[in-house]
Amino acid sequence: MIYLNIVGSFNGSLDGIPIAYKDLFCTSSLPTTCGSFMLKDFKSPFNATVVNSLEEAGAIMVGKTNMDEFGMGAANVYSAYGPVYNPQSILFDENHFEENDGERRVAGGSSGGSAAAVASGMCFAALGSDTGGSVRLPASYCGVVGFKPSYGQCSRWGLIAYANSLDTVGILSRTVNDAQIIYDVISKYDVNDSTSITPEVRSINSSIPSFFKLNSNTNDLRGLRIGVPKEYFVSELSESIIDLWKKGISYLKSHGASIVSVSCPNTRHALSAYYILALSEASSNLARFDGVRYGYRNEDSNQKDGLIYADTREIFGKEVKKRIILGTYTLTAGSYGNYFLRAQKIRRMIKSDFDRVFKRPNPLHPIKKDLKFDDDNKVDVLITPVAISTAPKVEDCLTTNVNNFVNTYVNDVLVMPASLAGIPAISIPFGVSSIDGYPIGLQLIAQYGDENTLLGVAKVLEKGAN
């Protein structure tokens, strides 16, 4: 399958570069399973737009990577094809883990396979998808860069949807520069994606000044204002993560940036809003897997009255079923107003939280000015932790304990607000835990469309990694 260009002509900016794809990007040459038995032998008749863009630039697909089934999970233990193990644990102590799988650390999810592939050096970079932290969280756990661009920058055509209004193509790589190289190739308008940022908005966006120009490479942060949102200081944060967060702030300050405490008061609602919206959309998206065209049908139970599809959906994993049921419930006539509409309202409030703290206007509604907030208090980027802890153990994530049910969702609390607002965010490996030695990432968040500033600051931050 690997195509080698023996003629020696130049095929593009990524000529011969090996790339891995999360198994929800449609590829016509390899199956696309979404980590589910439902799509066990599914081969898409077409390539995702981002796959085509990378191949046109000369990249080579080295393979498809494991993931939580349909993107539903934060630890990558919910794949029908088995969990993804954190490559760091293999590096640490190979023998120990052969005896006890449960002791191994997870890679994080849902793009765990992509993060692990990059961390273990299997490829130059990998594409993942970020719906509520699915690229940033595994990046933090595995010690690699995880970049989620603004919603609509990279085409979702051929990305099998989990929650369409949140799904974003994400990039996992070893350095920010590598992420930027991939991003430059896949960030463009696609007529096949109705939610792709239009050329008009792209041109409005590039006319708005940013702190950093395109592909900036300077360490001088004088004049840059970095916000520390106080709501991200959640009680679940582990000591070593707080330490590293502080170190990151000091490091950026040492390069001339001024540090401002800011407030995004609606952050505390993000988790519940996220789970209502994402699961509602997921329950809808997965309706097409009805056993007529995908999966299989149980011939014996076909005649069950009224439940004509019930038996075909047993192929879904437990977590997917749980989320379908929750999402179905939030869309029923009796609960739509109480759940879905309120969650949408919270989502708008979270967006305006960010619009208030960022100096740069949002290109989607550039005229709107909030006069209540002083320009002096506004910032260029935010710095926060990515995860509340280092990579947990596989057995801790697989527990069926009821109390753990919500706890596994709490893991996403720091990454979800940027997903709900559709704004760009990146996880930068900044050090390791003083307790267990596992990697920790820091998150930078910027205004919608301000990838230049985000990546510019990220390049400075990664140099300070411990």
Add this chain to the structure above:
Amino acid sequence: MWSFVKIINSYSNVAKSFRYNTKKFSTRDLHQKNWEAIIGLEIHAQINSKKKLFSNSSTSFNEPVNTNVSVIDAAFPGTIPRANSKCIELTVATSLALSGNVQSVSFFDRKHYFYPDLPAGYQITQHYAPISLGGKITLSPLDGLEYETDVRIKQIQIEQDTGKSIHDVRPGIVLIDLNRSGTGLMEIVTEPDIRSSKEAGLTVRKLQTLLRTLGSSDGNMEEGSLRCDVNVSVHEAGTPFGTRCEIKNLNSIKFLMAAIDVEIERQIAELKKGRAISQETRGYDVTANKTFRLRTKETSTDYRYMPEPDLPSLIITEDYLTRIYNTLPELPDDRKRRLMNQYNISLHDVMSLMHEGGGVEYFEEATKNRNPHHVVNWITHELYGLLNINNIKFNNNPVTTQQLGSIIDSIETGDISAKIGKKVLLQMVSGDKRLSSDIIQEKGWKQLTNMNELEIICKNILSQNPEQVQQYKQGNKNIYRWFVGQVMKETKSKANPKLVNDILTKYLD
């Protein structure tokens, strides 16, 4: 892979039959007994666009199964719908023509239910914010109603059509054809302003004419490009509205009217027995001329409407509206009045012309420098008839206006009789592209118009039949037609009847 899918056979199928019991029933009788019926319509019109609503595949009718299906229409994972601007444009034009309020912002929603011919598991429609609100259809004597009344439009929404489930081809197997999947539909919902089956029938007919005039839909109920659901309730005058029942899938105006009448009758009978009407969805059995229960409110589906996250809101600007408004063709009521005044033809003739898309344009082209009465008769009686016999739709009519005009001219000059004219027209309908004069020439159909020649023939017949001449002179005027017949026989029907008439009258009277 998914073309022919074996699924369960539990889907009940309404027996299709073309027999129809015409039991005479008049809702007016009921009005006299103080009952009133409240009727509202939900009409689905297929948008007449070349491409489907959210994909680039062609719309089709009667194409080989599963040939016009893209990955979007089949809801392959990873696909994203993209709205077709032509479908939006035609819906906006329809809204404007119905005096609707086109909304500056509307959006699409997903309506969820499982059915094998709905590959995504949801239909994309406009539930929360439809593209147009309000509007009306005015029924008047121009439409064949004795009085004038307004049927208000509640809303117009854009949605996608489903695929087709084909039952009964093989027992126990349902086959799926996705050619129709994703075709654009306009759903036009009326307020409950209709009071009789006649008003309901006229409303649909009027809408059909409007859609065809605009070119926004074929509006053909038999072919399924127009489908109608109807809500019916009855109550005694002066009391609040009754509970309504919805009758689904009525596929002709005749059945729509019949279903309304029997449903009114059923509901009144129930109420008279002291029973309550429960809100339910019913079907109409054509053979038995009865409605029957499909599902009750308790067993109805919760569609779990959700905004479609893959499609941005539909923004309609003033400029866009103005542009569409300026391209609207002449609307049916204006057109009726103008045609009746300008050409002095009857309302009946005008309606016949308007019943076929392009009929009026054809008439107006053909009638230039010709007698409109003759032209309209030739179109609505002869041409429509021959096309119908030969199973040709008017939009595929092979006869040009020059050709039809040439027949009328040939009759006018006396070259042929009307009878021969029909033979010429049949020739043209069968594909002959020549003008009337060329066809007459080749076939030798030209009439005898030579006065001298005809005089000789007539005189001969009269002198050879003195007995009949005697009878005529004695007052048996009926025998006159016999003489005409003899002349026609002699001339192989080529004699100009008017000249024959003149000559015979001259010699007999």
